[in-house]
Amino acid sequence: MALKRAWGFLLLPALAVLAAAFLMPLANLGMKSLHLFAGPGREQPGLTLENYIAFLEDPFNWGLLGWTSLLGLLVVGISLVLGLPVAYFLARTKTRWRPVLFLLVIAPMLVSVVIRNLGWIPILSESGVVNSLLIALGLVSQPLKLFNNLAGVVIGLVHAFLPFLILTLATVIQRIDPQIEEASINLGAGPFETFCRVVLPLTRPGLIAGSLIVFTLAVSAYTTPAVMGGGRVLVMSTYVQQQIGTLLDYATGATVAIVLLVWGAFLSILALRFSKAEA
Amino acid sequence: MAEVELRRVSKAYGATEVVRDLSLEIKDGEFLTLLGASGSGKTTCLRMVAGFVIPDSGQVMLGGRDATRLPAWRRNTGMVFQSYALFPHLSVAENVAYGLTVRRTPKPEIAARVAEVLRLVRLEEFKDRKPAQLSGGQKQRVALARAVAIRPEVLLLDEPLSALDLKLRGELQAEIRRIQQTLGITTLFVTHDQGEALGISDRVAVMREGKILQVDTPVALYQRPASSYVANFVGTTNFIDGIVLDQNGPFRIGHARDQTQVFTAIAGENGPSFAKGEPCLLCIRPENVRLGAMHPNRIEAKVIHVTYGGQHWVADCDRADGGIMTLNLPAQSGIPKPGEVVTLSWAAEHGVLLKIEDRSHGA
Ligand SMILES: Nc1ncnc2c1ncn2[C@@H]1O[C@H](COP(=O)(O)OP(=O)(O)O)[C@@H](O)[C@H]1O
Ligand SMILES: [Mg+2]
Numbered sequence: 001m002a003l004k005r006a007w008g009f010l011l012l013p014a015l016a017v018l019a020a021a022f023l024m025p026l027a028n029l030g031m032k033s034l035h036l037f038a039g040p041g042r043e044q045p046g047l048t049l050e051n052y053i054a055f056l057e058d059p060f061n062w063g064l065l066g067w068t069s070l071l072g073l074l075v076v077g078i079s080l081v082l083g084l085p086v087a088y089f090l091a092r093t094k095t096r097w098r099p100v101l102f103l104l105v106i107a108p109m110l111v112s113v114v115i116r117n118l119g120w121i122p123i124l125s126e127s128g129v130v131n132s133l134l135i136a137l138g139l140v141s142q143p144l145k146l147f148n149n150l151a152g153v154v155i156g157l158v159h160a161f162l163p164f165l166i167l168t169l170a171t172v173i174q175r176i177d178p179q180i181e182e183a184s185i186n187l188g189a190g191p192f193e194t195f196c197r198v199v200l201p202l203t204r205p206g207l208i209a210g211s212l213i214v215f216t217l218a219v220s221a222y223t224t225p226a227v228m229g230g231g232r233v234l235v236m237s238t239y240v241q242q243q244i245g246t247l248l249d250y251a252t253g254a255t256v257a258i259v260l261l262v263w264g265a266f267l268s269i270l271a272l273r274f275s276k277a278e279a
Numbered sequence: 280m281a282e283v284e285l286r287r288v289s290k291a292y293g294a295t296e297v298v299r300d301l302s303l304e305i306k307d308g309e310f311l312t313l314l315g316a317s318g319s320g321k322t323t324c325l326r327m328v329a330g331f332v333i334p335d336s337g338q339v340m341l342g343g344r345d346a347t348r349l350p351a352w353r354r355n356t357g358m359v360f361q362s363y364a365l366f367p368h369l370s371v372a373e374n375v376a377y378g379l380t381v382r383r384t385p386k387p388e389i390a391a392r393v394a395e396v397l398r399l400v401r402l403e404e405f406k407d408r409k410p411a412q413l414s415g416g417q418k419q420r421v422a423l424a425r426a427v428a429i430r431p432e433v434l435l436l437d438e439p440l441s442a443l444d445l446k447l448r449g450e451l452q453a454e455i456r457r458i459q460q461t462l463g464i465t466t467l468f469v470t471h472d473q474g475e476a477l478g479i480s481d482r483v484a485v486m487r488e489g490k491i492l493q494v495d496t497p498v499a500l501y502q503r504p505a506s507s508y509v510a511n512f513v514g515t516t517n518f519i520d521g522i523v524l525d526q527n528g529p530f531r532i533g534h535a536r537d538q539t540q541v542f543t544a545i546a547g548e549n550g551p552s553f554a555k556g557e558p559c560l561l562c563i564r565p566e567n568v569r570l571g572a573m574h575p576n577r578i579e580a581k582v583i584h585v586t587y588g589g590q591h592w593v594a595d596c597d598r599a600d601g602g603i604m605t606l607n608l609p610a611q612s613g614i615p616k617p618g619e620v621v622t623l624s625w626a627a628e629h630g631v632l633l634k635i636e637d638r639s640h641g642a
Pocket of ligand 2: 321322
């Protein structure tokens with residue numbers, strides 16, 4: 001007990017830094033959302049909820065929220081399709097290269113977001129690797145636009161957040177007794193049917209938690225939509241930057257940012273709840 | 280239901296040969312047990328029948344057809360795992376129905392079959408429970424029900440009782456036998472427990488280092504072991520080193536140290552033949568040894584200690600040749616004191632003659 005308290009004291013400096021780095025700007029942002037816009041860079045005195053009412057009354061904002069969420073869903077869906085087989089393989093393989101494979105999976109997490117995005121240019125541009133390959137194979141005649149648009153943003157986001165999903169799923173799959181899968185196969189279910197009937201249902205907690213994590217990260221990401229979208233993809237995060245950075249409308253920008261934050265926090269809590277309830 | 284056959288199968292993992300040129304036949308409706316120490320290759324053989332292990336060479340025959348290359352999910356075998364391996368997300372009824380559901384059996388038929396099988400294992404009232412809400416014995420009965428629900432050609436059980444406590448083990452052993460008899464299902468059972476093997480099987484195959492040493496009925500295996508390893512693995516045995524003097528009806532054996540001391544003995548069934556003057560091993564079960572000189576084969580020994588075994592006393596005695604003689608004494612009888620020198624004797628038909636070469640592998 002005493003030891004625990006001592007450790008608690010050791011946490012104090014870190015907590016102070018966290019408070020200064022996260023809570024103060026957040027409080028500042030919250031305050032800005034409670035003042036009305038009074039021309040670029042200025043605000044009216046007096047606290048009000050007007051900004052939030054305006055946000056909720058404007059269909060444009062609902063569209064933006066819906067569109068951003070749709071993008072998040074798309075990223076989650078693609079990540080699931082790509083991540084499930086990889087997670088299953090990582091969880092079940094007996095190769096001694098497993099630690100190396102895990103390192104490869106988390107490699108994108110170790111690279112700066114800007115570098116990670118710029119790395120896609122030689123691959124996705126009109127004369128890039130993917131297009132050259134598709135044309136050489138005769139699958140397309142014109143190069144596909146895979147960059148500076150929605151496709152680029154989706155690719156960038158999936159690349160960034162897939163590792164979280166794979167790690168979450170692999171951990172859960174590893175805990176499933178392989179003999180349960182053998183029992184299913186013994187009873188006449190092929191490998192794919194066994195995966196659908198046994199592995200997937202037993203992976204549910206990981207699927208829900210992992211999907212919510214990826215969704216939350218995807219809807220709140222800023223750099224990747226900005227870089228990979230080439231300024232042409234408007235989601236909530238880029239809209240906030242536009243309002244604050246370009247129009248100097250702190251009130252609107254802060255309001256949208258807070259709404260996004262609350263939406264993300266809500267989903268994160270949900271994710272925690274699910275992963276706890278089913279673990 | 281069908282006969283099952285392993286034809287000269289071998290399997291190696293890296294440089295270790297786990298199963299070596301092994302042949303085994305299980306007749307239609309027969310209950311055959313693979314008995315062997317841990318690591319002897321029993322599970323590997325069972326998994327070959329199930330299709331989870333593909334032999335490096337040899338064939339697996341199911342119902343007269345070559346199933347060596349048939350994927351596990353097309354084989355129609357029913358396997359019961361030591362760890363139960365029930366589907367935790369499905370109810371008892373859904374677990375039992377699983378194999379029928381994946382076979383796209385019509386719903387009413389599934390319901391009828393599930394009810395029938397649950398009745399067979401006496402778990403009808405538990406059908407809506409999840410596996411986590413069951414005891415170990417109940418889980419194993421669900422696993423059994425799930426395996427027989429698909430009417431498999433062969434039922435495969437890999438040490439299904441070893442996770443249960445002693446009393447439950449006995450009950451479930453009887454239950455497995457009863458269900459096997461009711462359904463007349465061909466069964467391959469794996470265990471390292473000789474008591475279990477003798478009690479439940481039509482025939483027992485004793486395995487050692489990837490080979491089958493002897494396949495026989497429990498009685499023949501116990502009374503006429505074909506090797507000292509089998510004699511030792513199945514029950515307890517006394518050994519005496521001897522030399523074959525001659526055969527005239529029963530064999531006449533001279534004690535290896537003192538050939539004037541002569542015993543009479545018989546050879547194991549289908550056992551090896553012995554030449555005159557050949558060193559051999561005489562094997563006598565403790566329950567066939569008597570205190571006193573009432574039988575023609577006699578040996579002197581000094582009592583080391585006597586322990587109470589419930590149904591009888593167990594006496595360990597030192598022989599003059601350095602060996603130990605263990606015998607069982609009726610619970611009501613008087614018992615000798617430690618240190619006492621006694622005469623022990625046994626009948627000719629209770630001395631089984633064995634080849635000497637694998638003596639070192641005993642105990
Ligand atoms: N997949 C495997 N890879 C390597 N060795 C194995 C494998 N399966 C079994 N073995 C080895 O083969 C031997 C026999 O195993 P097993 O058939 O499980 O024996 P038993 O069931 O009689 O205990 C053991 O020494 C075991 O370590
Ligand atoms: Mg085994």
